[in-house]
Amino acid sequence: MTERPAPAKLELLVRRDDESFDVREIGSSLGYIQSRPQRIADGGFEISEVKSRVAGEQSFILKNEATERFLLLAEPEKFLWERMDGKTSLQEIATAYVLRYGEFDFDVIPNLIRKLQRAQLLTLTPRSRLRQVLARNRRQRVVKAVETTLTGLERVNISSRDVQRFFQRLHRWGGFLLFTRAAAVGCLALAVVGGVAAVALWRELDDVFSG
């Protein structure tokens, strides 16, 4: 019997504003339970109840309209399927399952997801709404171009070196004057003068237009 390996882990470093950082170990299981499975669009499938002779047992036929593939779902599986709306995480789906049935079978969700993936009933959609809209209209050339540009922009990495040292120097050599009371009073005075000038100009506007 082969032993199942421990879930893979990624070690990530997250920077804070003050140049310090946190190191976080993220297990793949965390990524999994926070994923939000999404069923294909409403017109792409059909679900109907199967009449069962066994009392109390409900089952359903789920059909992929595009591939003509069928899946037989038990009632708890239909319950899970209905929650795969792309907004609800697996963790939330599992919680809803426990609340509904009072128990949890750890394999039910992964097994159902595998079945749905095989039947192409789940879709991987982009997270942002703009990306979703673009993905839906990908056939249009302009949309495709916007999507490509966005992808390009996402890859751009802007960084600045020694910026802190630069501003420190700027502050030391006179920049600090901007943060004094005198500077604040000066700015206020300038704003008042500007306001008065604007009012005066407004009054003279008629004279300007009338020549």
Next chain:
Amino acid sequence: MSTPADLLPFLRQLRLFTAFAETDLAALAQRLRERVLRKNQVLFREGDPGDEMFLVRRGAVLVSKVVKGRVEQVLNRIGPDEFFGEMSLLDGSPRSATIQAETDVTLLALDRTSLNHLIEVSPHAAAAFFYAMVHVFIERLRKSDVRLTEATRWGLEATGLDVESR
């Protein structure tokens, strides 16, 4: 601040210098520059220019690479008696990753001028140095293969993607 004489016992036990004669080691110790980092302090960032490699005398540094925004992947953790930064020293390319101190750290920096000096004055020692370095590179390459497969496994597990039955 350590004197070159203080550094000798430390240098003697490093893999890079095991084949060095005492005179070569003493000459090298004089050319090393000590650098102290406080915890969390960044030594250099990915993309910075650089022509030094560093030996870790005390503490540990984290090697990381930007993934997205403020999130970086930790590629390695380098502790006492290990070294880093050799890629820019050897090929003059910008730094391939960011180095920051995980704890308070004491480093010894070896720059390109000192390395060239070593090659000129003690070619035998320099050859031993590069040979030891290649061994470490091989170990790191093996580790990076493992890391790559682990990252792939992470992706498969996190998405629940069923590749076997496709």
